[in-house]
Amino acid sequence: MQWVKLDDTTVVADQPLSAFVGKSLAANVxxxxxxxxxxxxxxxPTTAEGDAKVKWASALDRRGTIIVVDVGNNAxxxxxxxxxxxxxxxxxxxxxxxxxDTGWQVDSDVPGSASPTSIDIAVTxxxxxxxxxFLISFQSDVSExxxxxxxxxxxxxxQVFCEPFGSNYPFTLATGYYEMYxxxxxxxxxxxxxxxxxxxxxYQVCAFKHNINADRPPxxxxxxxxxxxxxxxxxxxxxxxxPKNNANLYELGRLELFSISVETSWPAFGSVRSPYVYQQPxxxxxxxxxxxxAMANLQPNAGTLLSTGGYLGCVLPAGxxxxxxxxxxxxxxxxxxxxSFRAVAYTATDAAPDITFGVRDFQGNTVDNDITHxxxxxxxxxxxxxxxxxxxxxxxxxxxxxxxxxxxxxDAMPIQDAAKGLSxxxxxxxxxxxxxxxxxxxxxxxxYYGTITATADLYIYAFNCKVQ
Amino acid sequence: xSFAVPDIEPAAPVGLIAGDWIQASSMRSLVLRDRFVFATxxxxxxxxxxxxxxxxxxxxxxxxxxxxxxxxxxxxxxIGVTASDDCNxxxxxxxxxxxxxxxxxxxxxxxxxxxPPSTWxxxxxxxxxxxxSPVTIYGINMQEQILTAADLP
Numbered sequence: 112m113q114w115v116k117l118d119d120t121t122v123v124a125d126q127p128l129s130a131f132v133g134k135s136l137a138a139n140v141x142x143x144x145x146x147x148x149x150x151x152x153x154x155x156p157t158t159a160e161g162d163a164k165v166k167w168a169s170a171l172d173r174r175g176t177i178i179v180v181d182v183g184n185n186a187x188x189x190x191x192x193x194x195x196x197x198x199x200x201x202x203x204x205x206x207x208x209x210x211x212d213t214g215w216q217v218d219s220d221v222p223g224s225a226s227p228t229s230i231d232i233a234v235t236x237x238x239x240x241x242x243x244x245f246l247i248s249f250q251s252d253v254s255e256x257x258x259x260x261x262x263x264x265x266x267x268x269x270q271v272f273c274e275p276f277g278s279n280y281p282f283t284l285a286t287g288y289y290e291m292y293x294x295x296x297x298x299x300x301x302x303x304x305x306x307x308x309x310x311x312x313x314y315q316v317c318a319f320k321h322n323i324n325a326d327r328p329p330x331x332x333x334x335x336x337x338x339x340x341x342x343x344x345x346x347x348x349x350x351x352x353x354p355k356n357n358a359n360l361y362e363l364g365r366l367e368l369f370s371i372s373v374e375t376s377w378p379a380f381g382s383v384r385s386p387y388v389y390q391q392p393x394x395x396x397x398x399x400x401x402x403x404x405a406m407a408n409l410q411p412n413a414g415t416l417l418s419t420g421g422y423l424g425c426v427l428p429a430g431x432x433x434x435x436x437x438x439x440x441x442x443x444x445x446x447x448x449x450x451s452f453r454a455v456a457y458t459a460t461d462a463a464p465d466i467t468f469g470v471r472d473f474q475g476n477t478v479d480n481d482i483t484h485x486x487x488x489x490x491x492x493x494x495x496x497x498x499x500x501x502x503x504x505x506x507x508x509x510x511x512x513x514x515x516x517x518x519x520x521x522d523a524m525p526i527q528d529a530a531k532g533l534s535x536x537x538x539x540x541x542x543x544x545x546x547x548x549x550x551x552x553x554x555x556x557x558x559y560y561g562t563i564t565a566t567a568d569l570y571i572y573a574f575n576c577k578v579q
Numbered sequence: 580x581s582f583a584v585p586d587i588e589p590a591a592p593v594g595l596i597a598g599d600w601i602q603a604s605s606m607r608s609l610v611l612r613d614r615f616v617f618a619t620x621x622x623x624x625x626x627x628x629x630x631x632x633x634x635x636x637x638x639x640x641x642x643x644x645x646x647x648x649x650x651x652x653x654x655x656x657x658i659g660v661t662a663s664d665d666c667n668x669x670x671x672x673x674x675x676x677x678x679x680x681x682x683x684x685x686x687x688x689x690x691x692x693x694x695p696p697s698t699w700x701x702x703x704x705x706x707x708x709x710x711x712s713p714v715t716i717y718g719i720n721m722q723e724q725i726l727t728a729a730d731l732p
Contacts, residue, residue, distance in 0.1 A: 132606050132609075132610060133606070133609075136609055136610065136613050139613055139617065140613070143616075143617075145650065146617075146649065146650055146651045147616075147617070147620050147649065147651075148649065149622070150622050150623075150624075150646070150647060150649075151623075152623075152624065152625045152626075152644060152645075152646055154625050154626075154627050154628075154642050154644040155642075156628065156630060156641060156642060157640050157641060157642055157643055158640070159633070159639035159640055160639075160640060161640035161643050161703070192645065192699075194644055194645050227643070229645060369642075369643050369644050369645075370625075370643075370644035370645060372644075372645065372646070372647075374647070398609060398613075399591065399592060399609055399612075402609070402612050402613055402616055403591065403612075405616045405620065406588065406612070406615075406616055409616065409620035410620065411620065411621060411622065411623045411722065412623050412626070413623075413626070413720075414626040414718070414720075415623070415625075415626045416626060416628055417628055417629075418628045419628075420630075425628070432629075433629065434629045434717040434718055435626055435628065435629070435717070435718040435720075436626070436627075436659060436660065436661050436686075436717050436718025436719060436720045437626070437659075437718070437720050438657075438659040438686075438688060438720055438722075440619065440621075440657075440722065440724070440725045441586065441587070441588070441619050441725065471717075473661050473684075473685045473686035474684060474685065475663075475684060550657070550659055550688050551657070551688065551724075552655075552657060552688060552689065552690045552724075553687075553688065553689070554687070554688045555685060555686060555687050555688075556685075556686065557659070557686070557688060558659040558660060558661040558686030558687070558688060558720065559661070559686075560661050560717035560718055562717075576626075
């Protein structure tokens with residue numbers, strides 16, 4: 112513990128009482144940069160066995176998610192710690208950290224690792240204060256050699272029809288859709304699909320479906336991202352013809368994500384010259400001016416993440432609740448909750464949903480009044496279900512529409528899609544009718560939870576709840 | 580000289596003006612505000628999203644991650660959970676383990692002590708239902724315990 116004790120050891124001979132107190136206060140304020148640094152941790156659900164549910168592979172560009180970090184006061188240094196393992200211990204990738212507002216970014220290699228490990232990415236920036244949004248994105252390395260070959264029959268939209276090359280597929284077959292993290296390379300010039308300006312086209316394989324029914328073909332379906340080129344098509348839409356060409360499969364580095372932490376610190380205040388503070392009454396005022404921002408900017412957050420198992424963000428079907436728990440240790444700290452997130456709709460059922468935020472006590476009772484924003488113009492994000500994607504639509508919700516959480520990629524998005532989400536904000540309080548109980552060890556009535564509901568299916572990301 | 584950590588955020592001092600003398604009440608207010616900031620601005624260790632248990636009476640892993648306390652932490656991590664019915668949440672670290680039981684629809688706060696400050700450590704969170712049916716855990720909140728006067732030098 113380095114906090115300076117206020118006693119006679121800090122006083123100089125003949126100083127007035129206010130002087131040595133002021134000097135000690137200045138010394139305290141000048142150590143806040145090291146002793147009250149901020150840390151935001153984003154923790155993603157695991158399987159019952161402790162394996163990561165978020166599995167993150169991206170072949171063609173870097174894709175990821177937005178996290179909102181309450182960086183404190185005038186933060187200049189950031190260390191982003193990613194806790195992960197890779198599915199293939201020999202293949203990793205590269206991870207990027209980008210400040211949404213200023214655009215600066217840093218990147219780092221992600222080495223392959225069979226066991227959970229972490230990498231630190233250090234960033235130095237100009238002073239940032241309050242809640243800041245960062246895009247954390249990842250691009251996979253690709254295996255140097257193909258893992259095998261399939262015979263391609265045809266394709267349409269995000270489906271490639273295939274059969275085994277030889278007697279077997281270069282992967283183990285299972286029932287229904289199952290997840291893959293591969294790259295498939297077409298060479299149209301070697302086969303008989305329509306011509307393409309590109310001699311070699313690459314698509315990420317997110318899933319495979321093995322058709323075992325008698326009405327096949329196609330024998331197998333590779334679900335790819337992005338959708339196949341249609342103008343001109345690189346594959347015919349025929350599912351019954353003889354195989355037209357062969358395509359190689361490569362393995363992608365795949366991140367299995369457990370958590371992301373961001374630790375921030377800021378420069379020493381420094382401007383209060385401790386030895387002279389008692390001679391400069393204006394410096395006392397300066398101390399006050401530095402304590403005040405620390406009051407608000409260093410207030411702990413109540414929540415940092417809403418996440419559905421397997422997703423970087425939260426899939427919120429209409430009528431269901433997204434929740435987060437919080438408790439407060441000081442009664443001043445619950446005057447106001449500031450909730451913010453971005454939202455997109457992934458179905459066409461309602462383009463302008465009502466979105467509601469509320470607080471519940473330990474018995475599920477409503478605390479104060481719920482807040483509803485009506486007719487919110489939430490943009491709709493179209494997944495890969497169409498042959499011809501509409502201009503401006505995004506594909507980062509791949510897999511959600513099928514309701515199958517075994518698909519790869521899921522909700523990793525490029526920055527241009529991340530920017531499409533509607534920014535939703537709620538300010539709950541400050542004059543609530545019911546006092547929030549303070550929580551301490553053994554308390555059985557002081558953990559509350561926030562609840563978010565909507566009248567349409569939403570996908571929520573970039574969530575933060577700040578206590579004011 | 581000793582001061583308690585105020586329970587409520589002290590009001591800002593008023594009337595500070597240039598001069599060699601500062602009113603004692605203003606200086607005391609500054610001291611208390613400084614104490615309040617230092618003692619209460621602790622870290623949120625993690626805010627874990629909603630999880631629904633299985634019906635099984637056996638623990639199942641829900642989260643595994645790394646965290647770090649402030650260099651001035653007192654080594655105590657408070658864990659709060661609120662759930663729709665009776666369930667257990669077990670939090671495991673290399674410095675201690677605790678199991679929280681809600682006992683029905685409700686909440687509880689427990690703690691793990693002895694965590695070294697400013698050191699990354701691993702946390703595993705396991706959950707199980709005590710009802711034979713799936714239980715919704717609305718969230719799990721972990722914070723550094725705020726400091727008391729006894730923690731301060």
